[in-house]
Amino acid sequence: MSPQQTGPASAGPSVWRYLLRYPLGTAGLAVLTLTLIVALAAPALAPTDPYRQAIAYRLEPPGTVVNGHVAWLGSDHLGRDVWSRILYGSRLSLLISGVSVAGAAFVGVAVGLGTGYRGGWVDRAVMRVVDLYLAIPFILLALFVVALWGPTVPNIIATFIVTGWPPYVRLIRARVLVIRELQYVEAARALGQSTRCILSRHIFPNVVNPVMVVVSFQMAQILITEGALSFLGLGVQPPTPSWGNMLAEGRDYMGNAWWLTVLPGAAIVVCATAINVLGDALRDIFDPQLRSMRS
Amino acid sequence: MGRILIQRVIDSAVVLWLASIVIFLLLRVLPGDPAQLLLGDIATPQAVAAKRHELGLDRSLPEQYLIFVESALRGDLGQSIRAQVPSVPYVLSRFPATLLLAGSSVGIAVLVGIPIGVLSATHRYSAASTVATGLAILAQSTPNYWLGLVLITVFAVALHWLPTSGYGTVQNLILPSVTLAFFLLGLIVRITRTEVLDVLGQDYVRTARAKGLPGAIVVWRHVLRNALIAVLTVIGLQVGALLGGAVITETVFAWPGLGYLTIQAVYQRDYPVVQTAVLLSVLIFVVINAFMDLLYVVVDPRVRYD
Numbered sequence: 001m002s003p004q005q006t007g008p009a010s011a012g013p014s015v016w017r018y019l020l021r022y023p024l025g026t027a028g029l030a031v032l033t034l035t036l037i038v039a040l041a042a043p044a045l046a047p048t049d050p051y052r053q054a055i056a057y058r059l060e061p062p063g064t065v066v067n068g069h070v071a072w073l074g075s076d077h078l079g080r081d082v083w084s085r086i087l088y089g090s091r092l093s094l095l096i097s098g099v100s101v102a103g104a105a106f107v108g109v110a111v112g113l114g115t116g117y118r119g120g121w122v123d124r125a126v127m128r129v130v131d132l133y134l135a136i137p138f139i140l141l142a143l144f145v146v147a148l149w150g151p152t153v154p155n156i157i158a159t160f161i162v163t164g165w166p167p168y169v170r171l172i173r174a175r176v177l178v179i180r181e182l183q184y185v186e187a188a189r190a191l192g193q194s195t196r197c198i199l200s201r202h203i204f205p206n207v208v209n210p211v212m213v214v215v216s217f218q219m220a221q222i223l224i225t226e227g228a229l230s231f232l233g234l235g236v237q238p239p240t241p242s243w244g245n246m247l248a249e250g251r252d253y254m255g256n257a258w259w260l261t262v263l264p265g266a267a268i269v270v271c272a273t274a275i276n277v278l279g280d281a282l283r284d285i286f287d288p289q290l291r292s293m294r295s
Numbered sequence: 296m297g298r299i300l301i302q303r304v305i306d307s308a309v310v311l312w313l314a315s316i317v318i319f320l321l322l323r324v325l326p327g328d329p330a331q332l333l334l335g336d337i338a339t340p341q342a343v344a345a346k347r348h349e350l351g352l353d354r355s356l357p358e359q360y361l362i363f364v365e366s367a368l369r370g371d372l373g374q375s376i377r378a379q380v381p382s383v384p385y386v387l388s389r390f391p392a393t394l395l396l397a398g399s400s401v402g403i404a405v406l407v408g409i410p411i412g413v414l415s416a417t418h419r420y421s422a423a424s425t426v427a428t429g430l431a432i433l434a435q436s437t438p439n440y441w442l443g444l445v446l447i448t449v450f451a452v453a454l455h456w457l458p459t460s461g462y463g464t465v466q467n468l469i470l471p472s473v474t475l476a477f478f479l480l481g482l483i484v485r486i487t488r489t490e491v492l493d494v495l496g497q498d499y500v501r502t503a504r505a506k507g508l509p510g511a512i513v514v515w516r517h518v519l520r521n522a523l524i525a526v527l528t529v530i531g532l533q534v535g536a537l538l539g540g541a542v543i544t545e546t547v548f549a550w551p552g553l554g555y556l557t558i559q560a561v562y563q564r565d566y567p568v569v570q571t572a573v574l575l576s577v578l579i580f581v582v583i584n585a586f587m588d589l590l591y592v593v594v595d596p597r598v599r600y601d
Contacts, residue, residue, distance in 0.1 A: 131310045134580075135310055262441075269436055276432050277432055
């Protein structure tokens, strides 16, 4: 007797087989994987130390020979190699968006499961808090947290988690409301299983798939917002390179060194586009009804 | 209908009340004594203590909160520390600029986005449709701070066609509204496309076609009206968010709206102004949100909120 088999089976490995039918989504996954490999292998791939300054070679355009090697993407205002810094920058940008999104999804799914299953006044209260989050401009909330505790990487990640969980609650709760009324859940309850067991073994596997869709869209969003925080001077602090703060630093040299702003920004665009097309494909696979999740 | 209305008003009021607590607390936990900030570094401890008393900062937090709510209801949210004027009229004076920017960018995005979205749904297997969808995803993956900087580099620095920043003329408005419209455009194209595709599959559309109506009439009369309900909701929510100030775009172009004012106030620790601006943007968002929900019920009788 295993009641969880009454529900639809979890998608599991077949997701990847389905994904192959979406060429754009597959391309997105490929670009994302490549970026991840680049981030991990940055020390091996970077032609120079991303922190090494060479004042004699400052603001050199792409293709110039700097210190005996070709700076394919030029050098910045301190003569540092832009290509090496973009490679290293991928580490922080991916780390921040990846960890943040995982944390936000974990919190949101847990709250959504609990509040949807329990219902009643707890549910109403939680949903008002979710509404509140959606009403307060995110960027201002982030500014507050960072201004208060300082722009360190853990604080930035914490900010994204604290502000990023509400969409998951909405998504999960709506599905739990339906599933908790199904017979197999009732059967589990009748058998005397604990709420915790019902939630984790019977409900969770049947609501979890669409979470991946929101995860991908949110990851692209956080990647972009990390840059926005840097742009406002509240992101990862220099000299550590992130795509966002490279772009922000390059802003002062916009008139004579376009590559300092355009190229790190282009890295964000490529990465965010890859994640978004992957998310689109996942959404089509998991649940066509999720189409309005983007808003 | 009446019950839904009352329920919605209560929910909105609760959200506003929660927001007031959050905003109140956020400003109390921020480092720096507001009395010291108001008087400057050279003030004597006695003067600071007197000012603290005057501002009510020596009372307990619940008392302070009650005073805050009471004066907020009277439209008084304190004095701007920098500008030395009441913060509510000061913040409201920036509202027209934000309204202008939000209006023009939503206008551009709607005028361009809805036709593209409809056409890419009705011609879904054409190359143009694929290009439109791809561009829409790209638009949503492009950070607006980056797009703004690129547009400035090209059209202001290199070509000298348009000013880099500023306010007052049509030329000033072009780059910021295009920057802001770009993201919205992607959103509107995508939503319109999926909604139209959805409606195209409905039975009554098949009936309309079966009774011999020309394709164009089916699309414009039967499909679009139903598809646009969801599009309208999304646009409404975006307008609600934009009216609170497009922080990034306004900062890139030094556009004197609510968003730029808020960021400057954060940097300058002008807390009463931050408080007023955030409260105003939450108020706008909540009101528009509730309004869109109700509109939804009115426009589409099938929708019911339980």
